[in-house]
Amino acid sequence: MAETAYDVVIIGSGPGGYVAAVRAGQLGLKTAIVEREALGGICLNWGCIPTKALLRSAEIYQTLHRLDEFGLKAENIGFDAQAIVKRSRKVATQLSNGVRFLMKKNKVDVIEGTGKLADVGRVSVDGKDGRRELQARNIILATGARARTLPGIEPDGKLVWTYREAMVPPAMPKSLLVIGSGAIGIEFASFYRAFGVEVTVVEVMDRILPVEDAEISDFAAKAFRKQGMKILTSAKVEKLEKAADSVTATIALKDGKTETLTVERVISAVGITGNVEDLGLAEAGVKVEKGHVVANEWLETGVKGIYAIGDLVGAPWLAHKAMHEGVLAVERIVGQKGLHPLDRSKIPGCTYSTPQIASVGLTEAQAKEGGREIKVGRFPFRGNGKAIALGEPEGFVKTVFDAHTGELLGAHMVGAEVTELIQGYTVARTLESTEADLMQSIFPHPTLSEMMHESVLDAFGRALHI
The missing domain is CATH 3.30.390.30 (FAD/NAD-linked reductase, C-terminal dimerisation domain)
Known part of the structure; x- marks a missing residue:
């Protein structure tokens, strides 16, 4: 039986979802947000925030090795990998709890479970206490995205990592292969290199950070190489062969030759794909292309009352873009005047490497x-x-x-x-x-x-x- 009727039900509590919920609450809409894991989504729990905590540790560690430049001295400089990870997880937990406070402050009902489109104006939620249905005049899909996988280099959680495993290493590996040199790949490469790991980055394009200006990419590549990072561009990992505690990669180079590289761990950072499965999209008539929900400049899906925001609707896959879209979708719902559609050319991009x-x-x-x-x-x-x-x-x-x-x-x-x-x-x-x-x-x-x-x-x- 359908329960409480809501003006807005949001599926997913990442940056786009929870900000949409806050704005809806501010505007007096009766709002619910559905989340199957932790409030804050990937960004707060397994992405933007905890990685910045890791990178801050790396930055301080690098600075400690330059103390002589500042007239300072310290002895026996070292690090504790588990303590670094513990701090990162603590930061993530603190911010996730902060999102819960924001939901309470703005009178947003938090529904724990997996949500999907059930019927016109209805969302079903499978939680620990069974299934329930929510009536919704408007629905905002904010289910985010996950790491994309390529045939032959599928992550296994032990030897071949996604960002999740890369954020919680039990110890620092001695050597690491990073596949992909976008922001995620480069940030992890920078983090691990700071702690002495032998890092190799493989990029299929002709330069790292390919979405950046060419001069910026070239400067960054020189800086990373100076730090001891090995970078292979116009190269492709053809296959991975796993041993008990190592991986051997076969890499096709731009000159037509191949080389093999044996490392302790591999990070796959070859992009992301939207979480479009098991949402009832096809049944509702919501269109999906290339792993992402299709939405117009107002985040409307083409199905009346259903909106989609954030990583789910495609590039750029950035938390601040999702937040802006969340606010825009809610203000579109209430018919607020003076709105402007999102101009992607005004979205800044940041990579927090060194x-x-x-x-x-x-x-x-x-x-x-x-x-x-x-x-x-x-x-x-x-x-x-x-x-x-x-x-x-x-x-x-x-x-x-x-x-x-x-x-x-x-x-x-x-x-x-x-x-x-x-x-x-x-x-x-x-x-x-x-x-x-x-x-x-x-x-x-x-x-x-x-x-x-x-x-x-x-x-x-x-x-x-x-």
């Missing part, structure tokens, strides 16, 4: 391919006083402008703390700022953000410190 990488908008190549006449500015970390004082002089900021209108088309960064800096350019793009607006803005001194100003100035031949 060095960090961040970007928003078009790369230089994309701007040229689009027929734009452009002006490009660059400014190195070595020209910035704060970067030198921090002992972080490696990196640069790059900006791409329309030569005629002064529109900021894209911004790209590599170096310390650039994942925090990129939001300045994101706001500039949202406000449709021109080069004149950015040039006339006063940036505080001494800060890393001054490089953002200098890069803008450089694009128009006015840089002051190079």
